[in-house]
Amino acid sequence: MSNDAMGTAEAVIPITTLAERWLALDRDDATRKEISDLLEAKDQDALESRLGTRISFGTAGLRASMKAGFAHMNSLTVLQASHGLADYLLATETAPAEGKPHSIVLGYDARHNSQRFARLAAAAFLCKGIKVLWFGQLVHTPMVPFAIRHYGATAGVMVTASHNPKQDNGYKVYWSSGSQIIPPHDAGIAKAIEAVGEIETWDESVVDGHENVERIFAEATRAYLGALRELVWPLPSVEQVIPITYTPLHGVGLPFLRQIAHDMWFRGSNLRVVASQAQPDPDFPTVPFPNPEEAGALNEAIKDAEKNGISIVIANDPDADRFKAAERQPGGAWLHISGNEMGILLASHVFDTYTGNRSRMTMLATTVSSRMLSAMAAAEDFHFEETLTGFKWLGNVGQRLQAEGKEVVFAFEEAIGYMFPSVVWDKDGVAAAAVFLSAMQRWRKQGLTAKGKLEKLYEKYGYFADANTYLVSPSPAVTGKVFERIRTLDHGSSPQSVGSRTVERWRDLTLGSDSGTADGKPTLPVDASAQMLTCELEDVVFTCRGSGTEPKIKLYIEAKGRSRVEAAELAKDVLADLMREWFPGEFGLKAAGT
Structure with missing residues (x-):
């Protein structure tokens, strides 16, 4: 039995002792009962799987299924993570000027327990003297890194498991840069979590009236939408708009997508939303797996589009940090645009509409993504950089390059993630949707579909x-x-x-x-x-x-x-x-x- 939090290989702790420790720490009646029932049933295997190891804290924070036990997402492990994060932050980060407290942006999506976990995390931060910048309602993940930079916060947490199955949840951590944490922060926070003892408070209601809580949803959303408008400026005219079908896949993307789409004249019959998937639903009842990359995930949207004579379908995953599109071809078949294909389409649009100094222009992709962006950079003489997998690297490497005098304008990874640094230093499915819709208007003026634009790019840069x-x-x-x-x-x-x-x-x-x-x-x-x-x-x-x-x-x-x-x-x-x-x-x- 491995026990990074509860013991070592040299001093293995009996599973019954770990169960007793859990029951001594946990104040959630539901998860206490889970462990009590397993103890009573003497189910050693189940107790071992739940208590024998701690849920690992990595560069994406925490992510696991929701059950009782140190190995899963639950109220206790969220509180321990929050106390550890707070302790690490207070020990390593210089206090803000003028005696102001550190601040943490805190958001949550529509998954089971997301709101409760966020409220408990807020209680932990507040008891440590950290100010909480609180959305207080459902947001898509990019709102957290956006708000960190907008308000100059020290860190941010988003409670989400992105496109994982419905039984999962997660705890995603960003640093003051607005990018996901990378070493050494991940290891430092993990060590601080291991050192957490008693939880100081389980009172999630403190976030409702605490003097150190600032509600930011309305103002942050206005600022975010303003950044999106600048990203796709100039906005198309109503005559340029073609109808689209959109699905948020039972997630939280619709309010944000609808607002920027409205500004781009995608309104009324020009923006159809898949009714069966429009509202947040943590059970994801119409899809076997809530990831728009998965086969069948866009079936409902395509059915709606065909019924209404629409040729473009767009989708976000449940926390709307990823983006997917499909285009109906003349014969009736649908082209599901892959992450690599969309990456090069968006990159070409960014390049074609860029008005700055191209000697500074920089784009990035991860090592598992298409080399076609590298080929484009070589042909067009702008800077390209390869990173390790994940937007934690795209964001942090991009900011380093920016500090060195480059202008990072775009980055992508093949897993349908796209970054526009003028908005956030992380993937953003709503921003990607807005840029794609803007690009479609340009291509339409040129007599091109998305597939037609792809073919032009292949002819120019090579077939990948x-x-x-x-x-x-x-x-x-x-x-x-x-x-x-x-x-x-x-x-x-x-x-x-x-x-x-x-x-x-x-x-x-x-x-x-x-x-x-x-x-x-x-x-x-x-x-x-x-x-x-x-x-x-x-x-x-x-x-x-x-x-x-x-x-x-x-x-x-x-x-x-x-x-x-x-x-x-x-x-x-x-x-x-x-x-x-x-x-x-x-x-x-x-x-x-x-």
Whole structure:
């Protein structure tokens, strides 16, 4: 039994002792009963899974299913995280000028327990003397990083699990920069959480009338919408507008999307909202999985669009930090625009409408995203930067470049996330929707659809296609063994070929090696706790990494060819080679969809 919070490998604490400790700390009747019932039933396995390890605090904060126990999201673990965050902040951050208190922006979405968890977090911050900038009603995730910078707050917390299943919730932490935390803050906060003892207050009502609470929803929303208007200025005229169908997938995006869409003349019959998915519903009753990337997630929206003769469907995930679109083709089929395709479409629009100094212009993408943005940057002579996966890196690296004199105008990741730094230094699904709608008006004037614009971009910068997928791993230990085997495939050293293709560059961000640099060391950060390998072949680049939040090995494969078909075939060929050579059946890995 591993116990980072409750004990060590040298002094293992009996599970009944951990259960008693839980009951001594927890004041939530529902979760106390869960542990009491398991104790009475002597269900050792269930107690071990719930209490034997603490929910990990990483660069995205906390995320897990909602149950009793140190390993899950519940009132006690949220309070412990909040006390730890407050203690770390007070110990490491310089106090604001003029004797003012530190402040934390606090938001929540419509998931089960989100409001309660946010109110408990507020109570913890207030008892530590920290001012709470309180939305007090449902917001989409980008409102928190926006408000941090708008109000000059020290940090921010958003209670959400984004597009995870309905049983999950999360606790997402941002720093004063308005970007998600990166090392060393994540490790420092985790250590502070482990040191938390008794919880000082469980009274969530203190947020309602406390002198150190400032309600910010109305003013922050006005400022946010103002930033969106500047992002898409000049606004299209009513004559340019084409009707669209929108779904927030039972999430919180509709009020924000509707307001900016109204300003862009998407009103009345020009903006149809999928009625069955319009209102926030934490049970997500019409979709098996509330992620617009998943197959079938847009079915309701497409049905509504076809019924009303509409050719464009747009969607946000439940906390509206991601964006997805689909376009009906002349034959009636729907093109589901991938994250990489949308990334290059939005980048091209940003480039075409940019009026600043192009010698400073900068765009970013993560290492698992399309290299097409890099090709565009080389052709158009603007700066491109590659980062590690996740918007914590896109945001923080982008701000470093900004401080060095660059002007960061756009960043994206293939998992349908898009960042517009003039609004937030994080992904924003509402901002992405607004930019896409603005771009559609421009392309329409040029006689182009989204697909037609994509084809023009492929003709100019090269044809790129991906074959991304994932494998479900039985355990983290198995994942480690798989990557250990890969690193020794060629007589004890890393592979020199994949199928018939020679490995031209090998980068290992776990062990810290890179055959493509002069000193053999990667330019990107190395993390021994995370598995990530990247290979460059003659015509294909791919990355294999272990997921930090799911029991998966993710594969990102992209090829460049003389045509779309050729590029797709190249990517599929390498995927087949990898499945045969790198991931044999003996490890019990399951391919996506099996």
